[in-house]
Amino acid sequence: MKVIAMIAALLAATPALAHGLNVFASVEGEQIVIEARFANGRAALGAKVQVFDGNDILLVTATTSGEETRVPLVGQDTGVRIVVDAGDGHSDYWIMTPADLVAQ
Amino acid sequence: MFRNALFASLLCTATAAHAHYGMIIPSENMVTGNEGREIALTLSFSHPFEEAGMEMAPPARFTVTHDGATTDLTGTLTPATVMGADGFTTRYTLPRPGSHVFALEPVPYWEPAEDAFILHYTKTYVSAFGDDEGWDAELGLKTEIVPLSKPFALWAGNVFQGIVKRDGAALPYAEVEVEHYNTEGRAAPDELMITQTIKADANGVFTYAAPFAGWWGFAALTEADYTLPMDGQDKGVELGAVIWVHFEDVK
Numbered sequence: 001m002k003v004i005a006m007i008a009a010l011l012a013a014t015p016a017l018a019h020g021l022n023v024f025a026s027v028e029g030e031q032i033v034i035e036a037r038f039a040n041g042r043a044a045l046g047a048k049v050q051v052f053d054g055n056d057i058l059l060v061t062a063t064t065s066g067e068e069t070r071v072p073l074v075g076q077d078t079g080v081r082i083v084v085d086a087g088d089g090h091s092d093y094w095i096m097t098p099a100d101l102v103a104q
Numbered sequence: 105m106f107r108n109a110l111f112a113s114l115l116c117t118a119t120a121a122h123a124h125y126g127m128i129i130p131s132e133n134m135v136t137g138n139e140g141r142e143i144a145l146t147l148s149f150s151h152p153f154e155e156a157g158m159e160m161a162p163p164a165r166f167t168v169t170h171d172g173a174t175t176d177l178t179g180t181l182t183p184a185t186v187m188g189a190d191g192f193t194t195r196y197t198l199p200r201p202g203s204h205v206f207a208l209e210p211v212p213y214w215e216p217a218e219d220a221f222i223l224h225y226t227k228t229y230v231s232a233f234g235d236d237e238g239w240d241a242e243l244g245l246k247t248e249i250v251p252l253s254k255p256f257a258l259w260a261g262n263v264f265q266g267i268v269k270r271d272g273a274a275l276p277y278a279e280v281e282v283e284h285y286n287t288e289g290r291a292a293p294d295e296l297m298i299t300q301t302i303k304a305d306a307n308g309v310f311t312y313a314a315p316f317a318g319w320w321g322f323a324a325l326t327e328a329d330y331t332l333p334m335d336g337q338d339k340g341v342e343l344g345a346v347i348w349v350h351f352e353d354v355k
Contacts (some may be wrong), residue, residue, distance in 0.1 A: 022234035024137070024201045030160075041237055092234070095138045 009074045021047075023084045023092040027104050034062075036084040036092070043067050047086035056079030076101045122151050123281045123299040124158065124215070125321045126224030126346045127186075128206050133256045133350045137233040141198050147181065148191035148207055149224070152285040152321055153298045157189030158213070165209040166194070169243055171202055201235035207243055211331055212341060221332050224323065224344035229255040244272065247345040249280075249322055252309065260317040260351045267308045268324040268345060274308030278324045282312050285319035285348075317353040321346060 020045060023035045032051070036044040044064055051060040053075045061069045064084065074080065079098050085091040131144040149160040166178045181192040198204060212221035226243045239254045245312050268278035272314035282300045284290070294297045304310040304324070314320050328341035 022201060024233050024235075026200075037201075037235070039234075041235075093138070094233075 008102060019092040021084065021086055021092040023094040025082050025094045025096060027073060027096075027101060028070075030073045030103050032073055032080070032082070032096070032101075033093075034064070034069045034071065034082055035067065036064050036069070036083065036086065038086075038090070043086065044086040044090070047084050047090075050083045050085075051075065052081045052083065054080070056081075073101060073103060122154060122295075123283055123323065123336065124213075124222055124224070124344075125150060125152050125283060125320065125323055126210055126226030126344060127152060127210055127285070128208050128226055128228045128348060129226060129285065129319060130206070132230070133228070134231045135198055136234065137198070137201075138349050141232075142195055143198065144193060144229065145206060146184070146186055146193050148186035148189070149210065149213060150187045150189070150191075152319075153283050153292065155187050155192060155286060155289075157185075157187030159190045160192065161190075161211050161213075163192070163208055163210045164257050165207075166192075168196065169205040169207065169241060170200065171238060174243075176346050177206075177284065182276075198230070198232040201233040201237070202231075203236060203238035203241060204230045204232060205238070205243060206230065207245065209245075214334060214339075220335065220339055220340070221334075221341040222344065223328070223341055223350075224346045226344070226346040226348070228348040233257050240249075242269070246271065247275075247324065247326060247343045248343045249314050249324055249347040251347070255347060255349045258314070258351045259283050260353055261316055262351065263311050263313045263334070264320070264322070264349050264351075265309060265311045266347065268321065269308065270326055270343075270345070275304065275324070276306045276308055277327065278304040278308055278310070278326065280304060280310045280312075281323045281325065283321050283323075285314075285321065287318065314349075314351040317351050319348055319350050321348050 011030040024035050047064040050089045059074045080096050119348040127148045127345050129146045150157045180194040184193040212223045242250045247270045249266040268275045280302050325343040326343050328343050331338035
């Protein structure tokens with residue numbers, strides 16, 4: 001129930017519309033590995049990455065520079081919303097619950 | 105009056121059964137991920153337009169293929185009643201973006217009415233997290249329909265194209281049966297409309313435009329180059345290359 005409420009909170013803070021960009025994230029070791037690709041499969045380069053917790057507090061920022069962008073493992077208590085903005089309306093987000101944020 | 109009704113009833117009883125289809129129906133075929141990454145899958149052997157199930161034995165193999173790697177999911181299947189008969193369900197959490205191809209190899213089904221076994225290699229494609237990479241994946245099944253159109257993200261009215269393959273080679277002029285999974289309870293204006301039959305061209309390519317949204321099954325049927333025993337006699341085996349494709353409503 002708590003997890004559902006947390007996901008609902010994460011979704012409520014979601015940007016209006018994702019467009020032409022797909023974001024996915026997973027955990028490897030003590031890091032969150034973020035992948036951001038355009039619809040044609042190319043990695044988004046130079047895109048702005050923001051990691052928010054379940055209370056919409058910004059925890060980490062980064063810039064994409066290749067196939068993967070790694071940030072420290074954060075937000076294990078509340079879950080995180082990872083927003084990637086490549087400009088020109090190309091933005092997307094990925095939600096990770098506390099269950100997703102376990103060091104591998 | 106009674107005699108006419110009785111006659112009509114007998115005629116109905118004698119009507120040939122409609123096409124058999126191996127079926128894999130996922131709860132979603134385009135999964136965005138942020139609303140959940142787990143899907144349910146229902147496996148059956150059925151007459152999809154009439155929503156009539158047949159008994160399905162535990163499959164020989166049920167797999168998912170993603171990015172060239174195949175995982176055996178046979179052990180995850182749970183018996184379930186599907187369209188009034190024995191079928192199976194399972195749940196699967198999509199691990200990564202891209203197309204996931206679910207494939208079913210059943211055990212041969214003995215159909216006394218046709219004096220033959222039926223073996224339908226069945227598959228369906230699920231796109232995960234907005235990524236369609238791998239939508240045209242070929243699994244290398246004994247017989248298979250390889251998509252030329254994305255097997256998801258199709259509007260009702262779009263065409264679906266595929267190549268019919270048998271032992272890895274295109275099958276010229278293959279017959280393809282097409283049937284809708286009629287969960288809406290539509291009435292067919294004629295028996296001929298329940299299972300439509302089209303043919304592939306000289307390159308094994310077939311084309312079909314779905315007239316309305318929902319799940320549509322495409323089954324390319326061929327005779328196996330082997331027989332199986334039944335009551336001490338060798339019996340023929342109908343091989344089916346079946347693919348299930350969902351078409352979306354314009355809202």
